[in-house]
Amino acid sequence: MSHLILTVCKGNIHRSVLAEACISKYLQELGLEGSFKVASRGLQGTCGTAMPKFPNMRCYSLEYGYTEPILQELEIEIPETKIATPIDEGIVQKASLILAMNSEVLCGFANCLVNQFPKFGFKMRLFSEMAGDIRDVPDCAGKTDTEMYRQVNLTIHATAKNGIQKMCQLAELLNPQTSKGE
Numbered sequence: 001m002s003h004l005i006l007t008v009c010k011g012n013i014h015r016s017v018l019a020e021a022c023i024s025k026y027l028q029e030l031g032l033e034g035s036f037k038v039a040s041r042g043l044q045g046t047c048g049t050a051m052p053k054f055p056n057m058r059c060y061s062l063e064y065g066y067t068e069p070i071l072q073e074l075e076i077e078i079p080e081t082k083i084a085t086p087i088d089e090g091i092v093q094k095a096s097l098i099l100a101m102n103s104e105v106l107c108g109f110a111n112c113l114v115n116q117f118p119k120f121g122f123k124m125r126l127f128s129e130m131a132g133d134i135r136d137v138p139d140c141a142g143k144t145d146t147e148m149y150r151q152v153n154l155t156i157h158a159t160a161k162n163g164i165q166k167m168c169q170l171a172e173l174l175n176p177q178t179s180k181g182e
Contacts, residue, residue: 003171005038006095007127008105008113011052012042012084014063015101015137015156019127021076022160023167036168039095045086047111055083063140066149074157092117096175097167099127102136123174127156130163130170 005023009016020040027033045051057078058064071077092098092113098120100106100113106126107114113124128135137156140149 002034003036003096003168003175004091004094005036005167005171006087006091006098007038007040007101008087008098009040009042009101009137010105010109010139011044011141012040012086013052013054013057013060014067014140015152016040016042017057017078017082018067018071018076018153018156019099019101019160021078022074022157023164025076026160026164027168030164032168036171039091041085041087041091043087043105043109043111043113044084046088046116049111051086052084056080057082060141062142062144063149066140066144066146067153070150070153074153076157087113087116089117092120095120095123096171098124099130099167100124101127102139104136125170127163128159130166131159132162133159 007016007019017040020038023038027036027038054060057067058080098113103126105112106124114121126134127137138152140152
């Protein structure tokens with residue numbers, strides 16, 4: 001059985017989806033895709049909140065227009081079939097490590113991870129912590145600053161690359177029974 005690394009942002013449209021793709025890329029490069037899996041989810045659609053307006057980043061022409069050239073540069077593709085999915089207790093229970101893209105997702109919003117799933121707080125961290133930082137990965141939704149999109153996408157990519165070993169170690173440490181096949 002493999003360890004599940006879960007990335008979470010507000011809508012599961014951009015940041016957590018990109019983090020999922022980047023982490024998957026580095027797991028594959030390290031030959032660890034059999035031992036570790038990665039998934040992404042969002043807070044929207046939980047606790048009475050509305051789902052995102054569209055199901056996929058490609059449907060948001062402004063955001064995707066700013067993001068697509070950077071994704072091409074990084075050789076990362078967000079599949080058209082990737083649909084925004086709200087987080088639920090089932091995936092939280094399965095996850096060995098849960099990575100929030102910013103502090104509001106972790107513990108700031110009314111429907112934040114800590115409020116919804118307090119008994120699983122021990123396996124929740126900020127995504128940036130995996131690369132030795134504690135800064136939020138900002139939410140670009142609705143913004144028109146090209147440089148912001150560039151920095152957010154590059155930060156996610158660099159954090160996945162530089163933090164992949166720590167993610168794997170932490171996932172094994174926080175949920176050792178999955179490595180024993182239980």
